[in-house]
Amino acid sequence: MKPAALIPAYDIEGIRAQFPILKELVHGKPLVYFDNAATSQKPRRVIKAESAYYATINANVHRGVHTLSTKATEAQEAAREAIRKHINAKHAHEVIFTSGTTASINLAAAGLGQLLLKKGDEVVISGMEHHSNIVPWQLACERYGATLKAIPISDSGEWDLSIADSLIADSPNCKILATSHVSNTLGTINPAKQLITKAKKRGIVTVVDGAQAIAHLNVNVQDLDCDLYAFSGHKAYGPTGTGVLYGREVLLERMPPWQGGGEMIDTVTLEKSTWAKLPFKFEAGTPHIAGIIGLGEAIRWMEDYDKEAMATHEHLLLEHATKGLLTIDGLRIIGTAKEKVGVISFAIDGVHHYDLGTLLDQQGIAVRTGHHCTQPLMGRFGVSGTTRVSFACFNTVEEVEGMVAATRKAVKMLR
Numbered sequence: 092m093k094p095a096a097l098i099p100a101y102d103i104e105g106i107r108a109q110f111p112i113l114k115e116l117v118h119g120k121p122l123v124y125f126d127n128a129a130t131s132q133k134p135r136r137v138i139k140a141e142s143a144y145y146a147t148i149n150a151n152v153h154r155g156v157h158t159l160s161t162k163a164t165e166a167q168e169a170a171r172e173a174i175r176k177h178i179n180a181k182h183a184h185e186v187i188f189t190s191g192t193t194a195s196i197n198l199a200a201a202g203l204g205q206l207l208l209k210k211g212d213e214v215v216i217s218g219m220e221h222h223s224n225i226v227p228w229q230l231a232c233e234r235y236g237a238t239l240k241a242i243p244i245s246d247s248g249e250w251d252l253s254i255a256d257s258l259i260a261d262s263p264n265c266k267i268l269a270t271s272h273v274s275n276t277l278g279t280i281n282p283a284k285q286l287i288t289k290a291k292k293r294g295i296v297t298v299v300d301g302a303q304a305i306a307h308l309n310v311n312v313q314d315l316d317c318d319l320y321a322f323s324g325h326k327a328y329g330p331t332g333t334g335v336l337y338g339r340e341v342l343l344e345r346m347p348p349w350q351g352g353g354e355m356i357d358t359v360t361l362e363k364s365t366w367a368k369l370p371f372k373f374e375a376g377t378p379h380i381a382g383i384i385g386l387g388e389a390i391r392w393m394e395d396y397d398k399e400a401m402a403t404h405e406h407l408l409l410e411h412a413t414k415g416l417l418t419i420d421g422l423r424i425i426g427t428a429k430e431k432v433g434v435i436s437f438a439i440d441g442v443h444h445y446d447l448g449t450l451l452d453q454q455g456i457a458v459r460t461g462h463h464c465t466q467p468l469m470g471r472f473g474v475s476g477t478t479r480v481s482f483a484c485f486n487t488v489e490e491v492e493g494m495v496a497a498t499r500k501a502v503k504m505l506r
């Protein structure tokens with residue numbers, strides 16, 4: 092049966108045909124992949140770009156004068172330019188390649204910690220952050236004697252903006268604001284720009300964790316006016332082991348390097364080293380060249396489609412799934428903000444999320460269960476974990492209906 096198109100111009104079949112993994116069977120059933128917030132699947136173009144690098148131009152970048160090295164360097168730098176354009180950064184050298192959001196935020200916390208923090212200072216995060224946007228700041232605060240504060244989360248899973256205001260505007264000690272653009276657990280799209288505008292007025296440096304935003308929103312770093320923006324390639328149809336830290340040029344120039352090694356230096360003597368220009372100051376060692384080239388292709392792939400249509404499609408799946416899941420007795424959705432991406436976390440009375448996830452897997456349906464690396468948020472909602480479904484551009488309304496029916500059946504078995 093053909094999958095139903097939720098919006099007329101949306102070529103769902105054409106999109107699905109580009110993801111080879113969607114032809115796989117799991118426990119003899121067609122794979123239904125609803126764990127896109129953990130990592131998205133990869134279109135054929137990305138897989139091909141990565142393997143073509145190894146098959147035809149494999150060489151180290153920015154090092155050799157030989158032809159392969161030149162070609163590999165050009166392909167990597169073309170990816171940097173594609174990303175610059177995609178996030179509307181002013182300069183390509185403001186795009187730093189990392190291994191993922193985790194590495195990007197660790198770089199940010201180490202660099203900003205050393206540059207800005209001293210005893211008595213404050214760093215503000217929020218209560219819905221992924222551990223990757225909590226622990227690096229805890230480490231930095233501990234090191235420099237600063238205090239970590241968090242914006243509380245409302246019952247609907249949104250920032251309590253009145254308290255956010257007082258943490259930012261009323262505290263002369265707040266030096267850094269580091270918050271997520273989109274919550275991986277709740278799906279909430281946060282009013283990042285609004286908070287950044289307030290922080291800027293107080294000279295606070297702003298860091299955005301965009302891990303969950305990059306595949307679903309139009310990220311425009313100049314419009315957001317943030318100082319640093321972190322994301323992973325693998326959540327945006329790109330390869331694992333790739334990520335980006337965007338940084339405003341003036342700040343990156345001031346920030347000390349994070350890791351030392353080859354290619355991040357200008358000169359080295361046994362007594363002292365000086366740093367390479369941006370972005371290389373922050374890119375020590377051989378990068379994940381194949382992955383970066385794959386990420387560039389993922390970005391081009393997304394841009395070849397109507398991103399607006401993808402977002403609308405995912406939103407319709409979100410609405411359909413929300414409606415369907417709420418018909419299940421004892422099911423509670425955690426995260427009911429007005430502005431959400433296609434992520435639904437839920438808990439069901441008398442059913443452990445792990446058992447539900449296992450039964451759904453038996454039907455070929457991949458969901459994530461557990462705390463989603465957001466333990467403070469789980470505490471806020473009084474649960475040890477949830478079941479989470481997260482959508483991508485290739486998911487269908489039939490898959491959503493199958494998941495709701497399988498959940499209903501599993502609940503009957505487990506109660």
Ligand code: 7TS
Pocket residue numbers: 128129130190191192193194221223224271273274275276300301302303323459463464
């Ligand atoms: N920040 C957010 C908001 C995330 O969702 C994740 C990963 C990270 C940071 C870390 O990204 P990484 O690529 O460096 O691992 N989130 C998830 C998730 O929700 N399920 O698995 C990984």
